[in-house]
Amino acid sequence: MEIYTKDFFNIFRANFDFEIVETEMGTAVKMPAREAFIYSSITGAGYFENPIYPFTPKGLMKLFYNAFNYKFVSGIFDNGVLKNTPYILSQAKRYLFEGDKYIVPIEFESEEKLNDLLKAKFDHIKNRENYIIQRIETSKHGNGMEPFMEYLAGEYFRHFGFIVENQIPLAHAIGSPDFAGYGLSELMTKISNYGYLPSTGFHMIELALIRNFKQGSKNENSHVTHDFIVGEAKTGNLVMTKQLEKYLNTGLFDQGFEIHPAKAKPSKDYFGLISLDADFKIKITLPVTKYTAENPLSREEYTAWLGNYIKFYLISNLTNDELKQFYLESKGEEINKESDLVSFVLELETEAILEKIKSL
Structure with a gap:
């Protein structure tokens, strides 16, 4: 089964109480900031603060390379110093933990076409950092x-x-x-x-x-x-x-x-x-x-x-x-x-x- 935009919304309707709303970016799943941060951390869906590299905390919340030992991987700690913790991130990117967020699935065939689409929208969207882009790359067939x-x-x-x-x-x-x-x-x-x-x-x-x-x-x-x-x-x-x-x-x-x-x-x-x-x-x-x-x-x-x-x-x-x-x-x-x-x-x-x- 390939999960496309229609399926994405059907899955949310069937399993969650999140509201599905119409926005400047299109139809979206509305989530509180906390749930949206968790969603982005797991899926890699990015906050639309940047049209080329939307920010995601995916990979930044890691601690160790392997179980049974305590060797830090670069993530929450870096060289033994706290670096990418949610609290530290909140000081630099306050929007992450404020207000509601909107998960917008976007289907695309190539990175070039996706970049063109996001660049075209970027300057015309208000509060764009409150949108989270869920990439659905159709060429990968799911x-x-x-x-x-x-x-x-x-x-x-x-x-x-x-x-x-x-x-x-x-x-x-x-x-x-x-x-x-x-x-x-x-x-x-x-x-x-x-x-x-x-x-x-x-x-x-x-x-x-x-x-x-x-x-x-x-x-x-x-x-x-x-x-x-x-x-x-x-x-x-x-x-x-x-x-x-x-x-x-x-x-x-x-x-x-x-x-x-x-x-x-x-x-x-x-x-x-x-x-x-x-x-x-x-x-x-x-x-x-x-x-x-x-x-x-x-x-x-x-x-x-x-x-x-x-x-x-x-x-x-x-x-x-x-x-x-x-x-x-x-x-x-x-x-x-x-x-x-x-x-x-x-x-x-x-x-x-x-x-x-x-x-x-």
């Missing part, structure tokens, strides 16, 4: 919409007790899963008790958005799960088996899902499937059997690493000056190197970081 399917998977499972994430760090030899969900109910409850995020579930990057949107919500979770799930997304072809088996063979995940808008049934009995039905509603098919990993990694160690991973997202709500002061107050000395910072965050309790955020 292959460019995998991130959109990742977004749908995350939006579905975040309501069922999962912290969801896309393009997750795992290991170079294994690859980066397109989607994962973690049933870390105790940690979620701990964070929810501060009123920042719902215990029903949330996107991993929302941990870094707490300071930008402190007026969070505290919801009681009726979907407590301890499962970890993983998914591989495709739109233009159906080949997912080999990669998904790689992820399941780590033994870190309880269920693996193929993610495809039109696939009729899972390729294997031990795969689940996230697809769309005839009415464009998200459809979930659960695995019939459980995959048996041949060379499992330690689930206990992975869970501990995830707990620390979450702490690094939480600490990114601070500025560099605040982080230095926090370190000084706690350790009685200044940060001298990246390893000092890593050790400091690893030693901190999650509650200590939440209390620090509360004081800001």
Whole structure:
């Protein structure tokens, strides 16, 4: 199935409460700033502040290269310094977190034609940074919409007790899963008790958005799960088996899902499937059997690493000056190197970081 503009709106109508409106840029999905930032971070859809390179935070919200270690990838941190956090971005691009945004899907055949179209519109649109351009490249025959399917998977499972994430760090030899969900109910409850995020579930990057949107919500979770799930997304072809088996063979995940808008049934009995039905509603098919990993990694160690991973997202709500002061107050000395910072965050309790955020 190829997802074009008409399908895009049908999917939103069938699955979400976002309003679909007419704008200067054409028909659009209207989203609050927070939800739009998450959408852009996952899909790569860009804010129309620039006609050639619309800004997107996709890729900027990353922390580490691989699971089980704490080597920073350039993203939220750069050379051990906070750089692309939502709070820092908000100082340079205030529009990101203010007012409503409008997701506008635009079909195009080539980059040249898209650039010409956006240049022609750029000078005639008011408040253009409030528009987010969802590229739909028709020449790819659906292959460019995998991130959109990742977004749908995350939006579905975040309501069922999962912290969801896309393009997750795992290991170079294994690859980066397109989607994962973690049933870390105790940690979620701990964070929810501060009123920042719902215990029903949330996107991993929302941990870094707490300071930008402190007026969070505290919801009681009726979907407590301890499962970890993983998914591989495709739109233009159906080949997912080999990669998904790689992820399941780590033994870190309880269920693996193929993610495809039109696939009729899972390729294997031990795969689940996230697809769309005839009415464009998200459809979930659960695995019939459980995959048996041949060379499992330690689930206990992975869970501990995830707990620390979450702490690094939480600490990114601070500025560099605040982080230095926090370190000084706690350790009685200044940060001298990246390893000092890593050790400091690893030693901190999650509650200590939440209390620090509360004081800001």
